[in-house]
Amino acid sequence: MERCRIVFSGSGGQGVITAAVILAEAAVLQEHLNAVQSQSYGPEARGGATRSDVILSADEIFFPKVLQPNVLICLTQSAYNKYHSILRPGGVMLTDPHFVETHRGLDAQRCEIPMYQAVLDQIGKPVVFNICVLGALLGIRPLVAPDSILRVLETRLPGDFLDLNRKALELGYRLGTDCAV
Amino acid sequence: MSEQVRFVQGNEACVEAALYAGLGFFAGYPITPSTEIAELLALKLPQRGGKFIQMEDEISSMCAIIGASLAGGKAMTATSGPGFSLMQEALGYAIMTEIPCVIVNVQRGGPSTGLPTHVAQGDVNQTRWGVHGDHSIIVLTASSAQDVFAMTVEAFNLAETYRTPVILLFDEVVAHTRERLLVPEPGVLPLVERLTTSVPENVNYHPYLPREDGRLPMSDFGGIHRYNVTGLFHDMWGFPTEDPKTVHELLRHLVDKIENRTHIIAHYQTYHVEDAEFLIISYGCSARSARQLVEDRRLRGDRIGLLELQTLWPFPAHIVQQLSAGKKAVIVAEMNTGQVTASVKAAADDPDRVFLANRLDGQFITHYDIRNVLRLVQGKGV
Numbered sequence: 001m002e003r004c005r006i007v008f009s010g011s012g013g014q015g016v017i018t019a020a021v022i023l024a025e026a027a028v029l030q031e032h033l034n035a036v037q038s039q040s041y042g043p044e045a046r047g048g049a050t051r052s053d054v055i056l057s058a059d060e061i062f063f064p065k066v067l068q069p070n071v072l073i074c075l076t077q078s079a080y081n082k083y084h085s086i087l088r089p090g091g092v093m094l095t096d097p098h099f100v101e102t103h104r105g106l107d108a109q110r111c112e113i114p115m116y117q118a119v120l121d122q123i124g125k126p127v128v129f130n131i132c133v134l135g136a137l138l139g140i141r142p143l144v145a146p147d148s149i150l151r152v153l154e155t156r157l158p159g160d161f162l163d164l165n166r167k168a169l170e171l172g173y174r175l176g177t178d179c180a181v
Numbered sequence: 182m183s184e185q186v187r188f189v190q191g192n193e194a195c196v197e198a199a200l201y202a203g204l205g206f207f208a209g210y211p212i213t214p215s216t217e218i219a220e221l222l223a224l225k226l227p228q229r230g231g232k233f234i235q236m237e238d239e240i241s242s243m244c245a246i247i248g249a250s251l252a253g254g255k256a257m258t259a260t261s262g263p264g265f266s267l268m269q270e271a272l273g274y275a276i277m278t279e280i281p282c283v284i285v286n287v288q289r290g291g292p293s294t295g296l297p298t299h300v301a302q303g304d305v306n307q308t309r310w311g312v313h314g315d316h317s318i319i320v321l322t323a324s325s326a327q328d329v330f331a332m333t334v335e336a337f338n339l340a341e342t343y344r345t346p347v348i349l350l351f352d353e354v355v356a357h358t359r360e361r362l363l364v365p366e367p368g369v370l371p372l373v374e375r376l377t378t379s380v381p382e383n384v385n386y387h388p389y390l391p392r393e394d395g396r397l398p399m400s401d402f403g404g405i406h407r408y409n410v411t412g413l414f415h416d417m418w419g420f421p422t423e424d425p426k427t428v429h430e431l432l433r434h435l436v437d438k439i440e441n442r443t444h445i446i447a448h449y450q451t452y453h454v455e456d457a458e459f460l461i462i463s464y465g466c467s468a469r470s471a472r473q474l475v476e477d478r479r480l481r482g483d484r485i486g487l488l489e490l491q492t493l494w495p496f497p498a499h500i501v502q503q504l505s506a507g508k509k510a511v512i513v514a515e516m517n518t519g520q521v522t523a524s525v526k527a528a529a530d531d532p533d534r535v536f537l538a539n540r541l542d543g544q545f546i547t548h549y550d551i552r553n554v555l556r557l558v559q560g561k562g563v
Binding site: 035036037039 | 188357360472548
């Protein structure tokens with residue numbers, strides 16, 4: 001696969017770091033790719049802007065942070081305002097209109113997907129919002145198979161909760177696939 | 182094989198390696214960015230029959246691992262700069278009394294409480310000279326989860342081999358970055374176990390009487406032998422002495438047992454150094470940025486190489502001297518004001534051709550930061 005640099009950004013409690021860890025872990029443990037994941041630490045991780053960087057590659061990864069992401073996920077307005085300028089020209093900007101109003105004129109494949117509303121309407125548990133986002137990401141860019149994400153979730157979650165997450169992943173994947181076309 | 186592949190932070194790689202090496206006792210006081218080491222060992226060490234104690238501070242943590250090691254166990258503590266400062270007195274005691282132990286310092290910005298959640302490499306010289314008095318010390322570092330594992334196992338081995346504290350000097354980026362770790366099968370990496378005395382019960386045991394090969398077999402404190410341990414200069418019985426010959430010999434022994442084996446203790450990696458005109462020297466997280474620069478520039482045909490140091494002390498001057506010879510320039514990439522740069526200048530044939538690429542603002546140094554210094558040195562401008 002071609003190297004992909006992804007930045008997840010949002011606010012503490014949205015599960016953006018968890019989503020980033022699950023994606024990178026699935027790439028390494030299930031698909032035998034190389035991946036590194038890191039995150040901003042500190043007081044800002046509690047309620048303020050939260051950021052997690054992931055690099056996926058078939059080759060060895062040296063510099064472990066992302067300076068210019070191919071894919072930028074912004075789940076709050078402040079995260080969007082802070083980070084939108086670092087996206088590589090022509091890269092993917094994934095946002096949720098429930099949280100973020102994007103600028104016109106951004107040189108990006110803009111994917112404004114109402115993931116939060118879809119999770120509320122179809123699943124009713126906002127706690128799985130982050131897995132829906134992960135599903136949407138994989139619908140837009142086939143970085144790893146959704147099954148690989150499920151394998152990782154199986155090691156982390158009890159049965160009932162796993163079902164909710166599976167639904168959220170599938171929901172996001174459908175929404176993402178629609179946007180990718 | 183799949184159960185051997187893990188996706189972990191550097192801190193977790195350190196924990197896995199310590200358990201692999203046979204860690205029996207951990208005492209510590211959690212502090213960012215080393216906290217995960219204490220957190221994970223609190224869970225895993227008791228499951229393996231080991232002991233975990235959260236102490237009231239770092240002074241007592243250091244003292245506790247000295248006691249545990251003297252009583253026969255492999256012992257470790259983990260901290261960051263502020264805690265490491267508190268450990269210096271007891272660290273000196275462990276050096277003087279020759280008690281094997283491993284101290285992890287995951288560096289953050291300093292001095293004082295500094296920048297708790299940001300990256301820095303400012304403790305290099307503190308690991309060497311934080312302890313008062315003449316002495317020597319072994320300090321290892323690493324730039325990836327896999328190397329954290331290897332160096333942690335090596336730290337325990339060197340501690341037992343030379344009866345000395347060994348410091349693992351990591352940094353926030355390596356400690357918190359998650360990546361692939363291949364945990365070796367038990368037995369793949371050699372382990373050095375405690376050398377214990379063959380002196381039977383009711384026969385006098387001399388704790389500081391070397392064998393013919395110079396090594397000092399230990400006897401578990403509180404076991405079958407009664408003996409004295411003191412931070413004062415001591416004789417072969419472990420009792421204080423001011424006898425000039427004994428004092429001189431002990432100090433020489435403490436220094437020489439490490440400095441005379443620099444060539445054995447020196448761990449390092451080289452990348453593209455054979456035909457290099459320019460050499461980057463780096464370590465820890467900065468070495469990843471340096472490696473990125475070297476790989477990028479090689480694609481453009483630049484003859485540039487990297488020496489990544491994994492042993493910082495005793496300083497591998499012979500390797501630095503050999504690899505820097507004849508280079509147009511040597512650039513040391515590190516996140517401080519030039520602590521390793523000073524040692525490189527002292528080792529290099531032409532110190533005027535040694536330059537520093539650094540960052541002091543708590544932000545991780547990038548390959549672009551190092552490239553800018555390289556371009557200045559090359560006369561190309563930034």
